Amino acid sequence: MVKDFLPNIRALVAHRLKSKGFSQSQISKLLGVTQPSISYYLDKNEDYFKDKIKKIGLDGVMISRYVEMLVNDVVCGIPKSVETLHIIWRELIFSGQVCALHKEKFLELKDCDVCMKFLSPVQIGKDKEVLIESMKKSILSLESSPYFAAIIPEVNVNVAVSLNSGQGIEDIATIPGRIVRVRNRAKATTSPEFGIQGHLTKLLIAVRRLNPNIKAVINIKFDEKIKFIISSTNLAHIKTEHNAILGEDDIIESIKNSLRTQKRIPLIVFDEGGFGIEPMTYLLGNNLDEIIQVALEVARKYVAS
Secondary structure: OOOOOHHHHHHHHHHHHHHOOOOHHHHHHHHOOOHHHHHHHHHOOHHHHHHHHHOOOOOHHHHHHHHHHHHHHHHOOOOOHHHHHHHHHHHHHHHOOOHHHHHHHOHHHOOOOHHHHHHOOOOOOHHHHHHHHHHHHHHHHHHHOOOHHHHOOOOOEOEEEEOOOOOOHHHEEEOOOOEEEEOOEEEEOOOOEEOOOOHHHHHHHHHHHHOOOOOEEEEEEOOHHHHHHHHOOOOEEEEOOOOOOOOHHHHHHHHHHHHOOOOOOOEEEEEOOEOOEOOEEEEEEOOHHHHHHHHHHHHHHHHHO
16 A cells, blocks of 8 residues: 555646646645655656556556545545545455455465455345445446536535435445546446445435435535526425535535425435535435436536536
8 A cells, every 4th residue: 555556646646636737836735745756746657657556456447536536535625535545445455456466575475365354345134235236236327427427526426325214324325435537437436335424324314314205315516507407397406595514514404404394306405515615416315216317317418508
């Protein structure tokens, strides 16, 4: 992680930030490394660092996914870069992709499978397995869409889905690494898992206490174009009301307040955000397929208009 992955992925993030117009001093502050280090990264071609990461076992698409995740974290001021790196590295270890390189460097590890055992998913019941497989199919429809990437917000997209009788975090599945934009297509960075703490997980738990028929939520970007497209349909839509937003708990509370008198689903919630909080559109429904089809149709109209 420290010797083979981190320096090279950091270099690619620096190149991506430069392409977005950030100066070397700004990149230095964002990444928490010295300006001479940033200068070293930018003096070399991106392919130099990509080739080093490919030796670990990653392909070009995976590298692009991870770079986009990390770039969005630092650009949006989300204090999750370390958490994101942990998610990425756990995924790589569990997939076995870094094992070959590790065993090549340390021959005494030729029969080692400690990481695979330690990070293997906890056994889950049949109902959870069915839900995970259903989510994978739904997410694939987002990845296959030529339009959906156009409505991915800066903080990226996630989905959260609850079991029918779900009440807590252990009953809700989401994507630990989010859905990001890679080469103008949506890509899920990791597989769905149960029990992952996150904004949409907390939101779904909160709204299910008001309306247990709501079992799934997805977030997409919010702008006047999105608002017009949705307002032109017969879908139920509401706007949150708040004086100030201090964090995700305030967003969830304002959404709850807006939902108290709403019974129709699918339901779309517009939140205009606040200082340092990106505006967002939330689609809520009684199953993931339902709201994903709404999102895909909105994306198609968004690109066409």
